[in-house]
Amino acid sequence: MLSLFLVALASASLLPGGSEVWLARQWCQEPAPLALWAVATAGNTLGSLINVALGRYARHFQGRRWFPASPQGLARGERWYRRFGEWSLLLAWAPVVGDPLTVLAGVFRLAWWRTTLWLLVAKGGRYALVLWLADAWLAPYC
Structure with a gap:
C-alpha cells in the first residue's frame, strides 16, 4: 500500500505518472477496495496540495522581470478564478490540465480547506471509478 501512496503522490505532482494502472494492479493482488481507495485518494490529494503550495510560493x-504574468494579467486572472476557477478543480484528475489547475489554485490563493475539499471530491471520484472498472473488467483475469 505504501507503493500505491507514493505512486499516487508522484502522479499528482508535475511529474508524469500512472496511478490508475498501479491501483488496478494493487486491486488484483489484494482486493480491499476501500483501503486502496483511501490510500490512493490521500496520496494523490497530497500531491496536488504540493502543487498548490508551489503555486502560492x-x-x-x-x-x-521573468515572471510570466503582468500585474494586470494576474489581477484579471484572479478575478476570473474567483468566479469560475474553484469549480475547475473538479478536473484536477485530468491529464495535462489537472496539474496546472492545482498550481493556479495556489497562485490565486484559494483557501486551503476549499482546495482540499474540491481535490478530495475529484480524486476520490476518479479512484472510485477506477476500482469499479477494475472490479467489472479485471476480476476474471486477476
Missing part, C-alpha cells in the same frame, strides 16, 4: 516572484 511562485506568487512571491511576481515582481521579477
